Amino acid sequence: MSAPATDWPDVLFSTLLEADVRTVAYVPDAGHARAIELAEAEASITTVPLTTEEEGIGYLAGAWLGGLRGVLLMQSSGVGNCINTLALAAQARFPLLMLVTMRGEWAEQNPWQNPAGGAVEQSLRLMGVRTWRAESADDVEPLVRGALAMTSAGDNERRGPARPALDREQGLVTPPADEGLDRRAVVRALLDGRDGLVVVTGLGSPSYDTMAAGDHDLNYYLWGAMGSAATVGLGLALAQPERPVLVITGDGEQLMGLGALATIGVQRPANLTIAVLDNERYGETGMQHSHTAAGVRIDQVAAACGFAWAAEVRDDAGVEDARRRLTACEGPGLAVFKVAPTDLPRVLPPIDAVYLKHRLRLALGFAPR
Numbered sequence: 398m399s400a401p402a403t404d405w406p407d408v409l410f411s412t413l414l415e416a417d418v419r420t421v422a423y424v425p426d427a428g429h430a431r432a433i434e435l436a437e438a439e440a441s442i443t444t445v446p447l448t449t450e451e452e453g454i455g456y457l458a459g460a461w462l463g464g465l466r467g468v469l470l471m472q473s474s475g476v477g478n479c480i481n482t483l484a485l486a487a488q489a490r491f492p493l494l495m496l497v498t499m500r501g502e503w504a505e506q507n508p509w510q511n512p513a514g515g516a517v518e519q520s521l522r523l524m525g526v527r528t529w530r531a532e533s534a535d536d537v538e539p540l541v542r543g544a545l546a547m548t549s550a551g552d553n554e555r556r557g558p559a560r561p562a563l564d565r566e567q568g569l570v571t572p573p574a575d576e577g578l579d580r581r582a583v584v585r586a587l588l589d590g591r592d593g594l595v596v597v598t599g600l601g602s603p604s605y606d607t608m609a610a611g612d613h614d615l616n617y618y619l620w621g622a623m624g625s626a627a628t629v630g631l632g633l634a635l636a637q638p639e640r641p642v643l644v645i646t647g648d649g650e651q652l653m654g655l656g657a658l659a660t661i662g663v664q665r666p667a668n669l670t671i672a673v674l675d676n677e678r679y680g681e682t683g684m685q686h687s688h689t690a691a692g693v694r695i696d697q698v699a700a701a702c703g704f705a706w707a708a709e710v711r712d713d714a715g716v717e718d719a720r721r722r723l724t725a726c727e728g729p730g731l732a733v734f735k736v737a738p739t740d741l742p743r744v745l746p747p748i749d750a751v752y753l754k755h756r757l758r759l760a761l762g763f764a765p766r
């Protein structure tokens with residue numbers, strides 16, 4: 398017998414539970430209000446409210462790397478917020494299921510919903526995402542079940558590490574010889590004697606610094622999806638609560654994901670630490686000043702978001718303190734390391750996100766998929 402129209406969110410939620418979905422990330426939406434309420438009330442589900450929908454792409458990638466299956470709930474206007482970050486799903490081919498309630502279609506009262514509503518399916522397809530529609534309550538159960546089956550099939554293709562190539566000349570500008578910590582020494586110190594530590598790096602220089610300290614099966618390097626390093630770290634931290642997780646990123650990358658600090662502040666994973674290598678510059682793109690050069694304090698944002706500890710670090714004692722706290726899982730913690738704005742030779746990590754995905758999953762003891 399078909400479910401009455403008002404019950405479809407209940408049907409949706411029980412379908413997710415049966416399929417072993419264990420985490421639900423969402424930006425609140427009236428259409429999903431009932432499913433969100435059910436998820437919040439279910440003890441076996443970790444719910445993660447987001448400040449913006451793209452955080453959910455990074456979060457679910459990290460959660461899945463760590464062995465936790467999830468879905469992302471949003472309304473149609475949230476799809477527009479996800480576009481750049483969908484590069485992460487497209488490149489690494491993570492199982493990603495987004496359940497979108499539609500606005501801007503039949504009998505819409507608010508015309509501001511119409512542009513994004515009309516662009517949802519085409520823009521998702523352009524980013525390599527398959528789309529299906531539930532037109533009636535009866536469609537919901539088979540559609541969600543089918544979509545979960547397709548996304549869980551994953552991909553088992555194994556690859557060797559692809560050799561990346563520099564896409565431009567080293568050194569667009571000569572950096573000024575300011576004072577500051579040596580960024581490579583900071584990263585080496587943080588990773589010294591690592592034991593079970595999982596590392597996620599933001600695009601550009603922080604990835605090169607981490608690679609320069611030695612490649613590792615438990616390293617996951619981002620080459621895009623700017624602003625997502627912290628959310629990938631959050632997913633891993635919640636999925637692997639017994640392991641320390643370290644995000645190493647730049648001031649520019651973290652500034653693009655400031656909302657993620659609020660999302661992490663709500664979850665408060667003790668095993669998550671964020672190391673921001675703050676050269677007060679966008680190093681990768683030519684050393685333009687970032688907002689931290691004008692005095693914006695990312696550590697104070699983290700503190701205001703409820704992190705267990707947050708610090709601005711200018712000396713070796715501060716580096717050692719951060720290393721101790723991350724190893725002891727005293728987080729969530731965030732350290733802003735004030736590093737010199739140097740332009741060091743690039744040490745390029747593997748660029749193939751599928752290879753990196755399989756490598757990390759295997760190192761954590763999971764089937765590759």
Ligand SMILES: Cc1ncc(C[n+]2csc(CCOP(=O)(O)OP(=O)(O)O)c2C)c(N)n1
Nearest residue numbers: 601602623647648649650678679680681682
């Ligand atoms: C959405 C998006 N906007 C802009 C860029 C261009 N971009 C690539 S790296 C980068 C700067 C990274 O700066 P930061 O995180 O501070 O690292 P640094 O190299 O300075 O250590 C920018 C702006 C991008 N990749 N994606």
